[in-house]
Amino acid sequence: MGAAGPLLSAKVDSRNGIGRIALQGELDTWTEPVLREHLDRLEIDGVKAITLDVRGLTFLDSTALQSFIEARSRAAANGHRFLIRGVGPRVRRLFEITGIEFLLDE
Numbered sequence: 001m002g003a004a005g006p007l008l009s010a011k012v013d014s015r016n017g018i019g020r021i022a023l024q025g026e027l028d029t030w031t032e033p034v035l036r037e038h039l040d041r042l043e044i045d046g047v048k049a050i051t052l053d054v055r056g057l058t059f060l061d062s063t064a065l066q067s068f069i070e071a072r073s074r075a076a077a078n079g080h081r082f083l084i085r086g087v088g089p090r091v092r093r094l095f096e097i098t099g100i101e102f103l104l105d106e
Helices: 032-045 062-078 089-098
Strands: 008-015 018-027 049-060 081-085
Touching (some): 008 032, 018 032, 032 049, 032 062, 049 062, 049 089, 062 081, 062 089
Parallel strands (some): 018 049, 049 081
8 A cells, every 4th residue: 555645535416306426545454444434424415326437446446346236235225226327348248247237327
């Protein structure tokens, strides 16, 4: 780990019942709590949909994928949508290999 700053940052906004989270950096075991905190806050606010923009991610691991699946499950249980946008070809392939491409907003 370098001293260049946080490994993950998130820009969050909520408008018209839609929560948006744009991630920048690395999403892994150590940084996943940052995402979880923002997801929790939006879910408590009662949004109808959450869109996660991952185009700014430089790395993600299996913890990130599990977090996405859990967010989708909570969304379904709460009656709202959870979609992921901004997926590049390499990450798309990872989603396909792991069988979670249904999370992608296409």
